[in-house]
Amino acid sequence: MAVFTPLDDAQVADFLTRYAVGDFAALKGVPQGTENSTFFVTTDQGEWVLTLFEQGEFEDLPFFVDLLDYLDAQGLPVPGPVHDRQGVALQRLAGRPALLFPRMPGSHPSAPNLAQCAALGDALGRMHQVSQRFTGQRDNPRNLAWLRRRHREVLPHLESSDQALMREEIAAYATAFADADLPRGAIHGDLFRDNTLYDGDRLGGIIDFYNGCTGELLFDLAIVINDWTSDATGEIDRARYDAILSAYLAHRPLSDAERALWPLMLRMTALRYWLSRLLVIHVDPPAHDITPHDPARFRTLLTRRLEGEVPPLPA
Numbered sequence: 001m002a003v004f005t006p007l008d009d010a011q012v013a014d015f016l017t018r019y020a021v022g023d024f025a026a027l028k029g030v031p032q033g034t035e036n037s038t039f040f041v042t043t044d045q046g047e048w049v050l051t052l053f054e055q056g057e058f059e060d061l062p063f064f065v066d067l068l069d070y071l072d073a074q075g076l077p078v079p080g081p082v083h084d085r086q087g088v089a090l091q092r093l094a095g096r097p098a099l100l101f102p103r104m105p106g107s108h109p110s111a112p113n114l115a116q117c118a119a120l121g122d123a124l125g126r127m128h129q130v131s132q133r134f135t136g137q138r139d140n141p142r143n144l145a146w147l148r149r150r151h152r153e154v155l156p157h158l159e160s161s162d163q164a165l166m167r168e169e170i171a172a173y174a175t176a177f178a179d180a181d182l183p184r185g186a187i188h189g190d191l192f193r194d195n196t197l198y199d200g201d202r203l204g205g206i207i208d209f210y211n212g213c214t215g216e217l218l219f220d221l222a223i224v225i226n227d228w229t230s231d232a233t234g235e236i237d238r239a240r241y242d243a244i245l246s247a248y249l250a251h252r253p254l255s256d257a258e259r260a261l262w263p264l265m266l267r268m269t270a271l272r273y274w275l276s277r278l279l280v281i282h283v284d285p286p287a288h289d290i291t292p293h294d295p296a297r298f299r300t301l302l303t304r305r306l307e308g309e310v311p312p313l314p315a
């Protein structure tokens with residue numbers, strides 16, 4: 001479920017009068033999502049998405065609004081927040097911070113085809129090209145410092161071989177990334193398939209920017225490759241890998257340092273999700289009754305990246 005704060009028609013009809021989006025016609029709670037309350041709203045002028053923020057760092061919401069405004073203005077397929085008649089995007093409704101977005105077309109691709117992969121690589125490459133000039137600032141909340149700090153909390157819940165794996169990996173990242181000077185900019189931070197919408201082969205939208213931050217661009221790309229190209233055994237699907245990366249590199253060639261650290265970044269972002277999913281299960285269980293994601297999936301990806309050669313990056 002993803003309606004933690006219910007709304008009724010009258011509340012939403014009244015809320016919409018703040019905006020120039022037409023008259024209220026219908027309201028529907030969205031079942032997907034785990035963190036915020038999401039509603040589809042229909043007016044006589046179109047389809048909208050209303051999000052009530054239930055948890056997280058509310059003080060970061062202005063960063064997310066500015067980032068989405070910026071990317072939308074640059075022509076990226078993201079839902080630019082709707083601003084009210086006074087020009088304000090961030091509102092309150094039912095005691096929660098609230099944002100209204102245009103509803104983007106399409107559905108999440110579970111088994112993306114090569115055209116869909118290329119569309120994603122193209123959009124991410126364009127995004128990273130312009131996001132280096134975005135002036136907002138929010139440190140990556142899932143960076144190496146976070147891994148080093150929080151992995152200790154899950155160690156008591158792991159078998160000794162997994163404890164050793166996690167410790168050795170984090171030590172290796174600390175050494176390798178210590179003096180690395182990788183290109184930085186605004187990143188999505190969680191660009192899984194279920195944060196995209198496709199209308200056929202067309203990328204209708206990239207959504208859920210609430211892990212958005214400023215950090216190493218390669219971190220974003222590695223999250224994408226791990227989620228979009230790995231099979232159940234963690235093996236990389238070479239055709240999807242090439243399709244995403246070729247389209248991406250056409251907009252933003254990687255530096256020598258990025259190429260050198262690519263295999264390690266794939267491992268570090270796999271461990272990032274292994275750890276965040278373990279934390280949800282063992283340390284910070286969600287306030288709501290939600291089935292947690294499986295941490296073992298990312299342990300599998302990590303060990304696979306350690307065992308096998310990562311395919312070469314396209315030139």
Ligand SMILES: Nc1ncnc2c1ncn2[C@@H]1O[C@H](COP(=O)(O)OP(=O)(O)OP(=O)(O)O)[C@@H](O)[C@H]1O
Binds near residue numbers: 033035037210
């Ligand atoms: N702008 C949009 N256009 C179309 N659908 C959207 C839009 N924003 C959200 N949705 C739909 O609402 C669902 C939940 O949204 P979102 O992913 O932002 O929620 P969440 O609670 O932050 O979830 P999670 O963090 O678990 O992914 C999405 O999976 C998608 O189906």
Ligand SMILES: N[C@@H](CCO)C(=O)O
Binds near residue numbers: 192
């Ligand atoms: N994409 C995350 C969940 C949302 O942050 C995961 O798969 O663990």
